[in-house]
Amino acid sequence: MITKQKRKIVLIGDGLVGSAYAFSVVQQGLANELVIINKKPDRSMGDALDLEDATPFTAPVSVSTGRYKDCQDADIVVICAGAAQKPGETRLQLVEKNLKIMKEIVQEVVNTGFKGIFLVAANPVDILTYAVQKISDLPANKVIGSGTSLDSARLRVALGKEFKVDPRDVRVDMLAEHGDSEFAAYSCATIGGIPLLDYAATMGISIQRLQKIEDQIRNKAYDIINRKGATYYGVATSLARITKAIMDDQNAVLPVSVYLNGEYGQKDIYLGTPVVINRQGIRKVIELPLNAREQVSLANSAKVLQETTANGMAKAGLVNYLWK
Structure with missing residues (x-):
């Protein structure tokens, strides 16, 4: 019997970027399990229910809401959480508030024993990715920012x-x-x-x-x-x-x-x-x-x-x- 390889993604942050990413994952069948963690659970539950309706037309992806404990066996944790860039604001002006958010998230994830890959999209992405690597103490090759x-x-x-x-x-x-x-x-x-x-x-x-x-x-x-x-x-x-x-x-x-x-x-x-x-x-x-x-x-x-x-x-x- 052939066992299908686990392909699990945990998405943290289900705002505009996060939900668009989740849609891309389902459309392209990039995982067989997608777990969404969000500060507002109703939002992530709504997206999970909406996204699962697309799977008969795309790929058999299990979409659900979750908690940080779900990160333990994830292949990739994608971080889209953080304050968004406002009109007239540069990415670098987001740094202090988003660093504090990143510290809280990363500590929660690594406490589960997560050993997969961090993929960071929150801005300023280069600085936040640096912080994720330092706080998590994972090898640098496993901490990646969306970058350029x-x-x-x-x-x-x-x-x-x-x-x-x-x-x-x-x-x-x-x-x-x-x-x-x-x-x-x-x-x-x-x-x-x-x-x-x-x-x-x-x-x-x-x-x-x-x-x-x-x-x-x-x-x-x-x-x-x-x-x-x-x-x-x-x-x-x-x-x-x-x-x-x-x-x-x-x-x-x-x-x-x-x-x-x-x-x-x-x-x-x-x-x-x-x-x-x-x-x-x-x-x-x-x-x-x-x-x-x-x-x-x-x-x-x-x-x-x-x-x-x-x-x-x-x-x-x-x-x-x-x-x-």
Whole structure:
């Protein structure tokens, strides 16, 4: 008799991003068990009841509400809980209040004996993922942030429109902070195997135009938030893609927020870069050969993150976890 491998996800935080992620999990059949933990249990129960109605059309996923004890045997705990970014507010301005929330959540999860993979989506995601790793004391390869996965997708969409090609065929990454100091690694990008900068030159698209697109991507979240109050479809789908890479042991190359230990000259910091992801979490960090401009951008972004991390964790009473 063949026993089907357990594929259990626990989602913590069932707001707009969390519920959109849960929908993606059910639509794609990424787990055979999805447990939702939320501060407002009626909300999570409502979503569980609603989502189970979709399973006859998608995949046999058991959807239920739960408690922290359900994390013990989970493959992945996905954290979408936390204060949301408001119109006019930067991700970094969320740091202190969300660090306090993260401490409470992580301690509850690790107390169950959880040894799986943390996937963090709450903002500021690089700083919160760093905190999750330090508080949980899990190996860094098992603590992953959504990072620049969404930003890279946004850039691929924009460049697909600019070059009139399928965005799936644009290979390019936004790197560093998921926020205002991120940047496009254009020097490493390709379209159809051709370096993107060479391809752009043949089409008469200037570096100034590419930099303008890069700036539009940095600000796209603000545009969406100002129009509809929040972003959730894009980030939920990027979380689902990361989840699939883990669950299916894909060794997929995706841009996420990951712990650096010397890569790009940076240590003891989480920021966005391509990595190889499989069932064990991060198998390998891919260090892109950045040009001089991009190296400066990465160093500047890392400095912003380290300073904000130190200040935020001190204010949140987590200074003992710094550089642990």
